[in-house]
Amino acid sequence: MNKDIKVVVFDIYGVVVDKEGNLNEEVINILKDLKKKSIKLLLCSNSSRKMIEIWDSKYDFLKYFDDMVLAETIKANKPEPEIFKAIIEMNPDVEPHNILFVDDKEENILASEAEGLTGKRYRPGLVDL
DSSP: OOTTOOEEEEETBTTTBOTTSOBOHHHHHHHHHHHHTTOEEEEEESSOHHHHHHHHHHHOOGGGOSEEEEHHHHTOOTTSHHHHHHHHHHOTTSOGGGEEEEESOHHHHHHHHHTTOEEEEOOTTOOOO
16 A cells, blocks of 8 residues: 555445445455554445444444445435545545545546545455555
8 A cells, every 4th residue: 555545445335344244354454454554544335324333233343444424424425526525525634645445336436536536446355455
């Protein structure tokens, strides 16, 4: 990972929790490592807060995140630009290109990059943050 990255934003469905609803241990290990390095971790999702709370009650992963950016709060879904602008606004002391956005969908990566973030597509087994 680029040493200038100060914030890493993770999608939940398809990244932290796989498409079958199981916890992705590979990503949890990455979260633990980033937390040790004092990197700010955000969760960004089109999933509802209720769904995230259900997954968290089962897997206890929210403890790794500093904050959440939820579509239901922003009133915009990924890949709409408003959700990425909200991430930037939450981190006024960080240049947008020093925010890494990790998602499993290419359209969301491209939309994040269009707003100035650094994007990285997640694929199981191909993690190179």
